[in-house]
Amino acid sequence: MQEVIQLRKAAQTSVSQVSLLDKLRKLVLSGEYPPGAPLPELFLAEEFDVSRTPVREALKQLENEGLVEIRPKVGTFVRIPTRREIVELFQLKESLEGLAASLLARRGPVPEMDILKRNIEESERAERNADSVKYAELVHEFHWTIVRGSDNSKLVEHYGRLMNQLAYHRIVLKTVERPARMRASIREHQSVIDALLEKDPVGAELAMRGHVNASSLAAARGTDAGAPTDA
Amino acid sequence: MQEVIQLRKAAQTSVSQVSLLDKLRKLVLSGEYPPGAPLPELFLAEEFDVSRTPVREALKQLENEGLVEIRPKVGTFVRIPTRREIVELFQLKESLEGLAASLLARRGPVPEMDILKRNIEESERAERNADSVKYAELVHEFHWTIVRGSDNSKLVEHYGRLMNQLAYHRIVLKTVERPARMRASIREHQSVIDALLEKDPVGAELAMRGHVNASSLAAARGTDAGAPTDA
DNA sequence: CGTAGGGTTGATGCATGCAAGAAGTCATCC
DNA sequence: GGATGACTTCTTGCATGCATCAACCCTACG
Numbered sequence: 001m002q003e004v005i006q007l008r009k010a011a012q013t014s015v016s017q018v019s020l021l022d023k024l025r026k027l028v029l030s031g032e033y034p035p036g037a038p039l040p041e042l043f044l045a046e047e048f049d050v051s052r053t054p055v056r057e058a059l060k061q062l063e064n065e066g067l068v069e070i071r072p073k074v075g076t077f078v079r080i081p082t083r084r085e086i087v088e089l090f091q092l093k094e095s096l097e098g099l100a101a102s103l104l105a106r107r108g109p110v111p112e113m114d115i116l117k118r119n120i121e122e123s124e125r126a127e128r129n130a131d132s133v134k135y136a137e138l139v140h141e142f143h144w145t146i147v148r149g150s151d152n153s154k155l156v157e158h159y160g161r162l163m164n165q166l167a168y169h170r171i172v173l174k175t176v177e178r179p180a181r182m183r184a185s186i187r188e189h190q191s192v193i194d195a196l197l198e199k200d201p202v203g204a205e206l207a208m209r210g211h212v213n214a215s216s217l218a219a220a221r222g223t224d225a226g227a228p229t230d231a
Numbered sequence: 232m233q234e235v236i237q238l239r240k241a242a243q244t245s246v247s248q249v250s251l252l253d254k255l256r257k258l259v260l261s262g263e264y265p266p267g268a269p270l271p272e273l274f275l276a277e278e279f280d281v282s283r284t285p286v287r288e289a290l291k292q293l294e295n296e297g298l299v300e301i302r303p304k305v306g307t308f309v310r311i312p313t314r315r316e317i318v319e320l321f322q323l324k325e326s327l328e329g330l331a332a333s334l335l336a337r338r339g340p341v342p343e344m345d346i347l348k349r350n351i352e353e354s355e356r357a358e359r360n361a362d363s364v365k366y367a368e369l370v371h372e373f374h375w376t377i378v379r380g381s382d383n384s385k386l387v388e389h390y391g392r393l394m395n396q397l398a399y400h401r402i403v404l405k406t407v408e409r410p411a412r413m414r415a416s417i418r419e420h421q422s423v424i425d426a427l428l429e430k431d432p433v434g435a436e437l438a439m440r441g442h443v444n445a446s447s448l449a450a451a452r453g454t455d456a457g458a459p460t461d462a
Numbered sequence: 463c464g465t466a467g468g469g470t471t472g473a474t475g476c477a478t479g480c481a482a483g484a485a486g487t488c489a490t491c492c
Numbered sequence: 493g494g495a496t497g498a499c500t501t502c503t504t505g506c507a508t509g510c511a512t513c514a515a516c517c518c519t520a521c522g
Contacts, residue, residue: 051507088385095330154319282477
């Protein structure tokens with residue numbers, strides 16, 4: 001009984017429609033199962049009242065997504081991310097979102113543009129109200145709208161994988177969006193929209209990349225010191 | 232016995248070290264199991280002399296990689312790619328390789344640079360000898376060297392997924408590299424290297440993207456007409 | 463006291479059995 | 493003749509049992 005990290009029973013919701021994979025992913029992303037925690041198949045099987053087989057399949061998938069690590073014949077553990085990875089992921093994010101903005105700019109008038117305009121308005125409102133939760137949601141929506149608006153399903157697919165990993169790192173590294181950055185961020189969003197409206201792919205890409213880069217630097221500074229150590 | 236597509240028994244190599252997943256992936260990528268072909272678990276299990284369980288896991292993984300499609304309670308089939316996907320994948324390729332070149336340019340003198348220089352020399356030789364097989368290998372190596380040289384493991388990871396899907400489309404769409412493009416391609420490689428040597432991230436990225444774009448356009452033209460129809 | 467070695471434990475890896483469901487077939491009815 | 497319906501078959505989805513192997517502990521020895 002020398003367990004390093006104790007897992008408490010998660011709230012037992014019925015396995016119903018939502019897949020086991022989604023539930024496991026959420027538990028890892030939410031930090032309910034913290035980095036380094038063991039995830040024995042039998043434990044999870046009892047937890048979700050299924051057999052080991054579907055649990056195994058879900059864990060394999062999560063390994064594939066980079067959220068857990070399966071050590072053969074030893075066990076499955078929630079992955080411990082490194083600081084280096086977050087830098088790498090932000091570099092990828094910049095590149096992919098830049099591509100998305102560029103593609104969206106070429107598409108002419110699409111419904112996404114209206115969504116983005118409304119997003120800006122709501123973001124300004126959230127900023128005035130210092131509602132950082134609402135603001136974070138809007139930022140999330142802004143970026144996803146542009147990526148989906150790229151009309152490139154493979155890009156959306158890869159971006160989704162990327163964001164899963166980043167969301168995980170966000171939780172783990174306890175990244176905090178500083179209120180001070182909100183206004184700057186909104187201005188950057190606006191300049192992205194401006195370029196999109198002008199159907200300027202190059203400008204849109206540059207604006208988007210600049211924005212992602214700025215916010216990633218801010219995120220790096222916002223990382224608290226208690227984060228896991230690098231390798 | 233009304234099977235739409237007949238699978239012939241693949242050469243039975245022992246399951247030894249190399250994993251089942253790799254073997255299955257290769258069989259799909261090589262076109263041994265053509266698009267649309269059913270992949271019943273039991274068939275594959277007997278084929279590789281294992282039980283359904285490991286086959287299932289491998290198939291799930293391949294679905295994740297976008298190579299097969301699992302229709303619940305119906306069966307697993309080799310995915311039928313669309314022309315649209317190949318365009319999307321090339322857009323991603325351009326973006327990721329551009330990022331890689333940019334990152335590599337910032338790294339100063341690294342062993343990758345020598346590999347690239349030698350690659351150019353060998354490419355020219357292959358071009359003179361009209362050795363298109365050797366040439367294709369060298370192109371492959373050139374691009375991978377740059378991506379690996381980016382020193383961004385997450386980029387390498389995503390690029391690998393991307394190239395798997397592209398390799399698949401290459402096979403299926405029977406893309407042919409035209410000899411006429413070899414010389415142009417080498418020049419483009421050279422300009423990428425030039426920018427890398429000057430530690431010019433922006434120039435390297437632009438050169439790389441221009442190159443990928445040019446070769447993807449050539450590939451699109453090189454697609455033969457017998458390819459699968461779009462959705 | 464430190465270290466090497468064997469045994470125990472607990473986890474995964476795989477095989478197999480059973481049940482559930484989708485697709486196609488065939489017979490029947492209108 | 494065409495359409496509808498149940499049935500048959502083939503497939504996956506899941507549960508469970510057994511074998512295997514890594515890590516740990518505890519003992520015995522130098």
